[in-house]
Amino acid sequence: MSARRVHCALALLVLAVAAHAVIDDALDVIRLGKEIGEEVLNSWDVIGRPFNVSGGVELPLIRRREREVLARLAQVTRTIERLELRIEKLGSVAMFLAKAGGRGARLELRLHELADLLSRVAAANRQMREYVRLQQELERATLEDFAEWCVSHDSGALPGLLERVHSLISPPHKHLLGRGILQLALDDLQEDHPDLCDLQLSPHQLIYDMYNTISLTEIKGYAMMQFSWMLLRIYGKGNFTQEASLTRQRYGERSARTATAAKAALAMARRDVYRCDPPVHKEGETYAEVTRLLQGYIENEVDMNTEGTCRDNCAYYTLAERHDCFKDQFCSRQETCNGRIINCQYIDSDMNVCQASGRNNKRRYEWIEYENGRRFGQSYSCSRLPDKVDSWWRWLFWHCSYCMCLCDESGPKSDRYFSLWDSTSDVKNNKVVTGIRLVKHGRVFHLQISEGTLGERGAVKAGSWVPIQKFDPNDQGFREGTDYHTLTYERRAIDLDELDSPVGHVLTGVRFRMIGAHLHFEIRSTPFNYTTGRLSPEKGIWISNDNTEGAEKPRSQLTLHRPDIPTRSPMPLSVDSKHDQFIEFTNTDFEADAAQSTVPFIDIQSVQPLKGGGLSSGAGLIHRGAPGSGGFIAVKLFTYDYSRHVKAEVPPSAYEEPTSEFTPIIN
Structure with missing residues (x-):
């Protein structure tokens, strides 16, 4: 600017x-x-x-x-x-x-x-x-x-x-x-x-x-x-x-x-309100991550088939799993992928690998340097001694190659759950949504709202944030598809929609819902009387854009091209999504980050017009990004449209006396 x-x-x-x-x-x-x-x-x-x-x-x-x-x-x-x-x-x-x-x-x-x-x-x-x-x-x-x-x-x-x-x-x-x-x-x-x-x-x-x-x-x-x-x-x-x-x-x-x-x-x-990049990105304060959904993973082809052979090549293993650890080579020194191994590719025979240190580290590797000169990730000092990883020949005929793959593993280090529970204001007590944010509790992402009391002529008395309903997907009684959605390689799309209420309605709730394989965003809209400020709870409706890939005009995909970690972006990330799009969670670029992070990140900054004292009519899910960046999934609000209530009322004039009774003042 x-x-x-x-x-x-x-x-x-x-x-x-x-x-x-x-x-x-x-x-x-x-x-x-x-x-x-x-x-x-x-x-x-x-x-x-x-x-x-x-x-x-x-x-x-x-x-x-x-x-x-x-x-x-x-x-x-x-x-x-x-x-x-x-x-x-x-x-x-x-x-x-x-x-x-x-x-x-x-x-x-x-x-x-x-x-x-x-x-x-x-x-x-x-x-x-x-x-x-x-x-x-x-x-x-x-x-x-x-x-x-x-x-x-x-x-x-x-x-x-x-x-x-x-x-x-x-x-x-x-x-x-x-x-x-x-x-x-x-x-x-x-x-x-x-x-x-x-x-x-x-x-x-x-x-x-x-x-x-x-x-x-x-x-x-x-x-x-x-x-x-x-x-x-x-x-x-x-x-x-x-x-x-x-x-x-x-x-x-x-x-x-x-x-x-x-x-x-x-x-x-x-009328849209959203958050821009903060002065400093802080995990847990301004953003959170989906972790280990798809992550770069090194595996030798000998360990990805039941026969323990090297007869094929890396590209053969588009969907596999780890079956063994041949002679306790590099497989014994790295953290194993206990899920699915996807889309393997051959880069080079030999490499140096800097594994990430720390038991709770989300990353597997900090960087990888191949013998042919290619580098994956940001190459800098390694907190531990790098591993020398070399492919080998077997029986002179078969080359047992180390492949660069993606690991889809739903385990304790993978935060990939989204709550499907409604987040609504207390409409019976005349409360409306005054703010919205995405929050991460444990391994689950939730939509959270703040609510305020609606008064006459669009006035809102600021209230507080409504506590989220916390749960752990592994606990008994919680069901996939009903209480939460689990991201997987096949079901990792999230719809980007900007939804507004009809005239005479205000925002009273938000939620995620599943439509096919897509995580879908919806709002609840409730009619109200502008003069008195009273809601009509029994007439509230849920509004969504139920467009699917099979529709006559299907949603368009917002594709991330070689995305890096968004917090590394040298420029501000602006809104680059449009209504009626979708985006898929994916891995970061191999060369930029060794495919170790899941993008987009989740922007968890609060969107709260006038600190909870503003009236809103709609909400949306957007993406802020730039070429080469994974960007952020973020929420936005639409403030209420006051234009129809703007008018001029001329003051009453009954006090006027007949002009003939007026006598000019003579000095």
């Missing part, structure tokens, strides 16, 4: 962090705008008609009305504060902006300008809250001066700030200023961003959170302006009915255009 794109991503993440601080409390800005509008309407009813200060109205009456309006304003600010309980996260915004500073890219400049405008409106809102808190000790002139700034025509006053924010979202002259900032942000986010992987955000979430941040700023500005008109009316500066109406009208226009721009961007934004 170029330096400019990194800085643009950071600037976008600034707004995302700000938005998360706002949306974490999960109160919807559309509902908030409606509540504020109703409160403004009620507040206009409280103050009634304007006072004629020159007519001798008593000051206590003015102060009483002032207190009533400020009390209403306090209610409004408390409502807004419900969306800002974690606004202190904005402290990290300055840090991100400092890193992204000094660049001239159009998007980045606009993001900086937007962040500046939002912070200035937020500062004014904090000042207003402070005035409300100290109203008993403030002079009328202080409140009057602040109210006049809130409705001033000066470009640096509140109305001007709001108009400048809006011009960034919906440029008034697109042929001169280009597209709005949401569309520019979308274009920048359509490519992979490691920063989004780290923060666990989908582009859709980021655009939606930017929209919420901007909408909340509009609500703050609208509330401040309306209550400023009320205060100025109380102070006898005029009627301001028409001005209040124009303020409401302009707020409605801006909100509608912002919603339109947001819907257009959201409709095109990707």
Whole structure:
């Protein structure tokens, strides 16, 4: 990624962090705008008609009305504060902006300008809250001066700030200023961003959170302006009915255009969330391995037939097993393959073999060096004395060759099991899936979910990870094909699918299932009421892509070409799989690794949008890889599509008085 794109991503993440601080409390800005509008309407009813200060109205009456309006304003600010309980996260915004500073890219400049405008409106809102808190000790002139700034025509006053924010979202002259900032942000986010992987955000979430941040700023500005008109009316500066109406009208226009721009961007934004490569690969923390499924193994042909002869060649032994150990040669010094021996090939007669040390080592060999110069594995110092392995002639006619084969051995060192049990959220208690990961317990891989409680309008209260149901395949009562799947040479395919729920449904479960010889991924989808947040557990369904090799348009295979251990990759491994594919677990390349590892590895990093506070509608199984790498099998989530819920509601206008009753103020 170029330096400019990194800085643009950071600037976008600034707004995302700000938005998360706002949306974490999960109160919807559309509902908030409606509540504020109703409160403004009620507040206009409280103050009634304007006072004629020159007519001798008593000051206590003015102060009483002032207190009533400020009390209403306090209610409004408390409502807004419900969306800002974690606004202190904005402290990290300055840090991100400092890193992204000094660049001239159009998007980045606009993001900086937007962040500046939002912070200035937020500062004014904090000042207003402070005035409300100290109203008993403030002079009328202080409140009057602040109210006049809130409705001033000066470009640096509140109305001007709001108009400048809006011009960034919906440029008034697109042929001169280009597209709005949401569309520019979308274009920048359509490519992979490691920063989004780290923060666990989908582009859709980021655009939606930017929209919420901007909408909340509009609500703050609208509330401040309306209550400023009320205060100025109380102070006898005029009627301001028409001005209040124009303020409401302009707020409605801006909100509608912002919603339109947001819907257009959201409709095109990707909703997938997955993990990228960590800074450092750590087995057991970021990845796990299927072990000894197919592993490079040296065997002499004399030991692979019952007669103990050398009449054939290595290629003859496509499927064999070890029958004996002729004269206790190399076979007696190495770990025996007690399973099937597959696809043997002749490389050279003689070799030096560095066997792996350690009783629990997954590898058999560290490297192999043939007399003809070929090397298998990374050749470096050997922790033990290398073995000299030489083929031999028997009775002058037959050459007893050492073959390089693959061993398929299901033993205590082979972790090749996948749980077939459902992993579902507690739908009866209104809980949904908020995270997903692959975990390895013992020798079994499991799908694990985190769950959270679904609330109104897509709000999710973060919960915890649901404990997996642990078991050992060797224990009594557990059955192959029902409780677990065992990978073998013939049954080692895993389907790569990206599954999403129908409209009006959310993700409530995942599982593996067998379809023929393929390990298959499925999701459970449950309908819900967006307004109330209530699930309908009895209507939940399992969704899958049951495409097979015998279908009219069968799945395509993602083939690994001479794959090396993925943690050795010099470049980041990006998603290279597509929906409706499959991949087979296989051995690493002979020359790169002596075929000692099983790839792909399993990415066990958690995928958990907004740390368990995000709503998801789908999930998938993907492969991250590159040419020459075995890559990783990984999970992904699809965040909920909020675009259909984005709309602008114009505040109620019942407080408006007939225009004929308005009398302009004459100074």
